[in-house]
Amino acid sequence: MSPITGRGGVRARKIFGRFAEGLCTGTTVLTVGALAYLLGGIAAGGWRTITWDFLTKAPENGMTEGGIFPAIFGTISLTVLMILMALPLGVSAAIYLNEYAGHGLVSRIIRAAVNNLAGVPSIVFGLFGLGFFILFVGRGIDRAFGLGLLFGQPAMLWAAATLAILVLPVIIVATEEALLAVPASQREAAYAVGATKWEVLRKIVLPQARSGILTGAILGVARGAGETAPLLFTGCAYFLPHLPVVQIPHTPVWVINPFDQFMQLSYHVFIMSTQSHNPTEVRPIVFGTALVLVSLTFLMNLGAILWRRRYRRLLEEARV
Amino acid sequence: MIPLDVRSKIEIKGLSYWYGNHQALREVTISLPEKRVTAIIGPSGCGKSTLIKSINRIGEVAGEIRIEGEVRVDGESVYGEEVDLVDLRRRVGMVFQKPNPFPQTIYRNVAFGPRLHGVADKRTLDEIVERSLRDAAMWEEVKDRLQDSAYGLSGGQQQRLCIARALAVDPEIILMDEPCSALDPTGTARIEETVAKLKDRYTVIIVTHNMQQAARVSDFTAFMLTGSLVEYNPTERVFRNPENPMTEDYITGRFG
Numbered sequence: 001m002s003p004i005t006g007r008g009g010v011r012a013r014k015i016f017g018r019f020a021e022g023l024c025t026g027t028t029v030l031t032v033g034a035l036a037y038l039l040g041g042i043a044a045g046g047w048r049t050i051t052w053d054f055l056t057k058a059p060e061n062g063m064t065e066g067g068i069f070p071a072i073f074g075t076i077s078l079t080v081l082m083i084l085m086a087l088p089l090g091v092s093a094a095i096y097l098n099e100y101a102g103h104g105l106v107s108r109i110i111r112a113a114v115n116n117l118a119g120v121p122s123i124v125f126g127l128f129g130l131g132f133f134i135l136f137v138g139r140g141i142d143r144a145f146g147l148g149l150l151f152g153q154p155a156m157l158w159a160a161a162t163l164a165i166l167v168l169p170v171i172i173v174a175t176e177e178a179l180l181a182v183p184a185s186q187r188e189a190a191y192a193v194g195a196t197k198w199e200v201l202r203k204i205v206l207p208q209a210r211s212g213i214l215t216g217a218i219l220g221v222a223r224g225a226g227e228t229a230p231l232l233f234t235g236c237a238y239f240l241p242h243l244p245v246v247q248i249p250h251t252p253v254w255v256i257n258p259f260d261q262f263m264q265l266s267y268h269v270f271i272m273s274t275q276s277h278n279p280t281e282v283r284p285i286v287f288g289t290a291l292v293l294v295s296l297t298f299l300m301n302l303g304a305i306l307w308r309r310r311y312r313r314l315l316e317e318a319r320v
Numbered sequence: 321m322i323p324l325d326v327r328s329k330i331e332i333k334g335l336s337y338w339y340g341n342h343q344a345l346r347e348v349t350i351s352l353p354e355k356r357v358t359a360i361i362g363p364s365g366c367g368k369s370t371l372i373k374s375i376n377r378i379g380e381v382a383g384e385i386r387i388e389g390e391v392r393v394d395g396e397s398v399y400g401e402e403v404d405l406v407d408l409r410r411r412v413g414m415v416f417q418k419p420n421p422f423p424q425t426i427y428r429n430v431a432f433g434p435r436l437h438g439v440a441d442k443r444t445l446d447e448i449v450e451r452s453l454r455d456a457a458m459w460e461e462v463k464d465r466l467q468d469s470a471y472g473l474s475g476g477q478q479q480r481l482c483i484a485r486a487l488a489v490d491p492e493i494i495l496m497d498e499p500c501s502a503l504d505p506t507g508t509a510r511i512e513e514t515v516a517k518l519k520d521r522y523t524v525i526i527v528t529h530n531m532q533q534a535a536r537v538s539d540f541t542a543f544m545l546t547g548s549l550v551e552y553n554p555t556e557r558v559f560r561n562p563e564n565p566m567t568e569d570y571i572t573g574r575f576g
Binding site: 195 | 376378381382405406407408409410413414416418420421422423432433436437482485486488489
């Protein structure tokens with residue numbers, strides 16, 4: 001008998017193969033099923049709640065009726081403020097890492113730090129925000145300029161700063177990928193006519209990486225918009241009778257007031273389901289709020305995907 | 321070597337060149353003549369690209385390098401401490417293996433260099449763009465679509481656009497690193513015509529793996545093997561009656 005056919009149990013091996021396939025298929029179905037159940041549950045519980053009034057009015061009657069407009073407004077303003085802080089920081093850090101830091105020990109340590117930052121539990125960011133931004137920076141400014149208690153209290157500014165640090169890794173990684181995607185031949189072409197390193201970056205690399213960087217920004221927004229824990233101590237309000245806006249003196253223009261507190265969608269879900277004096281009665285509001293939050297996040301992710309697709313197509317055209 | 325009545329533009333002496341631990345050049349000494357075309361031939365990996373990249377110091381853009389020996393342009397050391405890389409690369413232009421235009425309009429591609437070096441006046445820029453495109457023998461083809469994307473051009477046109485982009489900053493030397501390797505025969509022929517026109521005014525160094533091309537376009541030919549210079553003579557001599565038996569083996573196709 002040949003030594004190859006000597007190993008028996010072909011049947012057993014085939015059965016094991018089928019078993020492995022079944023296991024993999026099963027876990028996939030489980031994952032997709034869990035997501036479908038979750039989204040389906042939110043949609044089923046929430047879609048009846050969503051009306052024009054729900055989206056445009058403030059909570060009423062001890063937060064058992066009315067809408068969630070302040071929470072939508074707060075979420076969007078917070079996110080805008082966050083990305084305005086996170087984008088310059090993250091893009092600069094990525095440029096430093098990719099263009100200036102080299103491949104030595106220092107850059108490895110920084111990269112490890114960025115990866116670890118992505119793994120820190122979000123409640124720790126919340127405590128950091130309270131300890132660093134509010135108590136250290138905010139109170140520090142107050143004491144230094146004798147302002148009483150102006151900066152040293154929870155506010156949208158500090159909540160946005162905390163979130164900005166939380167989404168930094170997302171933006172840094174996306175920006176680095178975008179910078180790496182610019183072909184070396186483009187850099188060489190610019191250097192060869194006498195461009196300095198900064199000119200190569202500013203005029204050739206960054207414009208070509210722009211779409212990739214914006215994709216990173218959208219992913220960061222989507223990540224930050226759904227966070228709750230970092231906001232608990234840094235500026236989120238249970239209920240606010242007014243929107244966090246302020247009128248610019250002598251003009252009819254109102255702008256977001258970053259020194260005010262704010263309401264926010266995911267926090268609204270949290271308090272409505274745990275702190276309400278009548279949790280059963282407000283359940284439709286909870287589901288409705290969750291649905292709005294999920295839809296908002298979904299739309300932002302969709303935007304990021306479409307953007308990235310367009311960007312890849314442009315790059316492929318560039319490589320012909 | 322080069323005749324006495326021709327001025328030497330680039331002097332390379334005992335140049336050894338390392339990328340990390342890999343040695344790409346071994347004590348190369350060569351003197352390249354002004355306003356002539358010098359071809360550098362040799363099999364893949366012989367160091368011919370590295371040799372020209374050592375002249376405008378573009379080799380160090382991608383990573384760490386180490387050199388011994390010296391490279392002088394007009395008598396000035398290129399690797400000296402006082403060297404201004406911006407000025408060096410303005411004087412020593414380069415055209416790469418694969419056409420690498422920027423994803424911008426034809427006009428902006430050519431105007432890129434002059435703008436960097438401070439030319440802002442629209443009329444001056446227009447003149448530079450036209451002159452450069454004429455010198456690259458493509459003005460007639462593109463004069464009506466200067467505002468179209470450079471990516472709409474054929475491979476050969478893109479490469480001539482890259483030549484125009486290099487010419488626009490008024491260089492003295494033009495390095496060409498296998499400029500036709502990505503082109504079809506028609507594109508190749510147009511580039512060769514362009515090179516022939518350039519040699520009255522510029523010092524051209526062209527790396528090629530195509531021996532017919534070296535024979536057609538160049539005045540002098542250098543043959544390299546495993547990082548060393550084997551032979552350097554007037555092109556006619558190299559192809560008719562090479563000094564070194566290894567050169568003869570290579571040009572007759574016995575290896576490489």
